[in-house]
Amino acid sequence: MSSLFNHYDLAGLALRNRIVMAPMTRSRAVTTVPDALTATYYAQRASAGLIVTEGAQVSEQARGYLFTPGLHSRAQVAGWKSVTDAVRAKGGAVFAQLWHVGRLSHVSLQPGERAPVAPVAKAAAGVQAFGYREDGTPGQMPASTPRALGAGEIPGITADFVAAARNAVDAGFDGIEIHGANGYLFEQFINGGLNTRDDAYGGSIANRLRFVLETVDAVVAAIGSQRVGIRLSPFNRIFDMPAFEDEADTWMELAHELAGRGLAYVHLSNREAILAAAGERFIREFRAAHGGTLILAGNYTRATAESDLAAGLADLVAFGRPFIANPDLVERLRNGWPLADADGATFYGGNATGYTDYPAYSEEVASA
Ligand SMILES: Cc1cc2nc3c(=O)[nH]c(=O)nc-3n(C[C@H](O)[C@H](O)[C@H](O)COP(=O)(O)O)c2cc1C
Structure with a gap:
């Protein structure tokens, strides 16, 4: 049997297979509280070895899009509890992704219509936020120009992540994933091309890693390292993230720093971009430096997933879009059944x- 379908011990959490459902924002939480439909959606996909939920904002300030769920109020915790109950009833395991979008937001989403926050007051060029138009209707609009966070405000954001992580445990999650990828707040600090601060949170590699590592440490202290994963995207260029001089060294230093912290896993979201920028060697070196469980994501098929596991590039592989259209993705991969295509419009x-x-494949066949 292929190793894709083997069990895996994730820091004491038994996974049924090595297939992870990648975090995917679906914007169905009209009131920011996940509802019964969301519980059904995740339960349908519970045969994944591990589900990582869509990003859940850790505060109102952390939000960049309408209709994304939060994990900072009692109502949101109760909503997520129905999701984790439904997933667990199907024998699944689930981590909540904790999210702060930083500058990728719009004033209409921010408390008091203030500017979104970032390491520096530089807007993300060409990036759309999903907020409220002047007439109050929802729509796409350019991300607002952010204001630079004061150094004194940064511990407050770390505290928001700690509170959200505690909420996630209360809501029945097996753990949390810190969203440090894809051009959002932590990556805005890590990126030396964008983060030109001259205080303790900018400049040197150690300074640019300070915020994310302080947050990792605080969350680990609150809920335990075995319950904490992190998602990163080295060499990411989406959302106006520039290339910078010591880019490979920055990510490798982060891998070394994380190694000492014993997290449940590190998850790299953009396998193909990393391969294009730095080759397989970078992933091998990163994996060796970090030393623990590595999840890779990005355009996987059964064949490429199996070959990456066999080659020792990753311990677990994450599928995103295939899970949207194939709730029974694991069974389809196992049996070599055809995959349905996801409709980007929804x-x-x-x-x-x-x-x-x-539908699941069996329902598809039955109705044909
Ligand atoms: C609809 C959609 C929403 C996404 N939302 C998130 C998100 O909330 N957090 C995140 O880290 N990545 C998000 N991603 C990226 C996916 O987790 C994944 O890395 C990416 O889709 C590549 O995997 P795939 O080729 O298997 O789809 C999203 C992707 C899609 C298609």
């Missing part, structure tokens, strides 16, 4: 259409 927002109405 990725974000709306209702059950394109969310919970994709």
Whole structure:
């Protein structure tokens, strides 16, 4: 049997297979509280070895898009509890992704309509936020120019992550994933091209890693290292993230720093971009430096997933879009059944259409 379908011990959590459902924002939480439809959606996909939920904002300030769920109020915790109950009833395991978008937001989403926050007051060029237009209707609009965080405000954001991590445990999650990837707040600090601060949170590699490592340490102290993963995207260029001089060294230093912290896993979201920028050697060196469980994501098929596991590039592989259209992705991969294609028009927002109405293969065959 292929190792894709082997059990895996994730820091004491038994996973049924090595297939992870990648975190995917679906923008169905109209009131920021996940509801019964969201519980159904995740339960349908519970045969994944591990589900990582869509990003959940850790505060109102952390939000960059309408209809994304939070994990900072009692109502949100109760909503997520119905999700974790439904996943666990199907024998699944689930981590919550904790998210702060930083500058990738819009004033209409921010408390008091203030500017979103970032390491520096530089807008993300060409990036759209999903907020409220002047007439109060939802729509796409350019991300607002952020204000630079004062050094004194940064511990408050770390505290928001700690509170959200505690909330995640209360809501029944097996753990949390810190979203340090894809151009959001932590990556804005890590990126030396964007983060030109001249205080303790900018400049040298150690200074640019300070915020994310302080947050990792605080969350680990609160809920335990075995419950904490982190997602990163070395060499990411999306959302206006520039190349910078000591880029490979920065990520390798982070891998070394994380090694001493014994996290449940490190998750790299952009396998193909890393391979294009720095080759397989970078992933091998990163994995060796970090030493613990490594999850890779990005355009996987059964064949490429199996070959990466066999080659020792990763311990677990994450699938994103294939899980949208194939709730029974694991069974389809195992049996070599055809995969349905996801409809991009229903990725974000709306209702059950394109969310919970994709059939399992057996239902597809029965109705044909
Ligand atoms: C609709 C959609 C929403 C996404 N939302 C998130 C998110 O909330 N957090 C995150 O880290 N990545 C997010 N991603 C990226 C995915 O987790 C994944 O890394 C990416 O889709 C590549 O995997 P794939 O080729 O298997 O889809 C999203 C991707 C899609 C398609």
